[in-house]
Amino acid sequence: MAYLQLVKQTSSGLLLPATPxxxxxxxxxxxxxxxxxDFKRVRNYxxxxxxxxxxxxxxxxxxPTGGTVTSREQKLISG
Incomplete structure (x- = not known):
């Protein structure tokens, strides 16, 4: 199966190859x-x-960044 990349030419509506x-x-x-x-549009990266x-x-x-001990309680414990 070949995968083609085509571009629509705006003036005439033709599909032209986008890659060599x-x-x-x-x-x-x-x-x-x-x-x-089966045609699909490429997603916008x-x-x-x-x-x-x-x-x-x-x-x-x-x-959550902390545990069950608040920063104030942690200061009290560590002194």
Whole structure:
């Protein structure tokens, strides 16, 4: 199975190869030959990076940092 990366050309609506490997594969396909494809959009990496940073921030915020002894009690114990 070949994985192609295609880019939509805005003026004409054509899908063009985005990588040299995709171009090589498309050149190997004969004119008039049918190919079947399942199209998916690539996820936005910057959005996912921000989302997981937000999850980490929430986890760090709500994770307890101390034990059952408060800092005031700890000072009293250690003297």
């Amino acid at each position: 490997e995709s171009g090589d594969f498309l050149r190997s396909v004969k004119i008039g030959e049918w190919i079947h494809a 910057a959005f996912h990076k921000r989302f997981f940073k937000l999850l980490q921030l929430g986890f760090d915020y709500w994770t």
